[in-house]
Amino acid sequence: GAVVSQHPSRVICKSGTSVKIECRSLDFQATTMFWYRQFPKQSLMLMATSNEGSKATYEQGVEKDKFLINHASLTLSTLTVTSAHPEDSSFYICSALPSGLSGANVLTFGAGSRLTVL
């Protein structure tokens, strides 16, 4: 079946530094990937839609200069948290859509990346 890999699974960084999280579709091509943020014991909130070869679409309230998204290939999207602060500490999850499909029923989720900013 479809597999999405996220790396790193855990990262700890100092305040003010930048952190990059990768989301890879291992056995399928994904024109579209999604990035979510999950606070402890809360639901997933869609942050942005990552589109291969074009700019990401950000949800309302999400700072695009803070959360940089790059989708340079059909199998890789990256989320960079720039100048991270403790309030950016969270669990970040990506999902991927096989190219040519748009339905939620074919989404595959990554295992998530836990970011802790000291």
Place this chain on the structure above:
Amino acid sequence: AQSVAQPEDQVNVAEGNPLTVKCTYSVSGNPYLFWYVQYPNRGLQFLLKYITGDNLVKGSYGFEAEFNKSQTSFHLKKPSALVSDSALYFCAVSPGGSARQLTFGSGTQLTVLP
């Protein structure tokens, strides 16, 4: 705009007993409904979905869910709970199945007691 409500933050059930995790939804048009499970520090795993057809949907690990249009509900059920079922469960809805418009409930922590 669509929404999903999971009225119970926590559900406790004894091993071997039936379990129910509740979900109600609000959406314009035909709802696509999903259940996902999340283990600690892991991403979401797909359990089952309803798109159309039979109101009773069977999914992974012995779980099933019943779509009730009049009550706008999609409760998750399992006849006999296992300790390994303990996890966080999310209900989600998407109008017409759009991935970008997938909206999640707040989650229900299921604890199965041995």
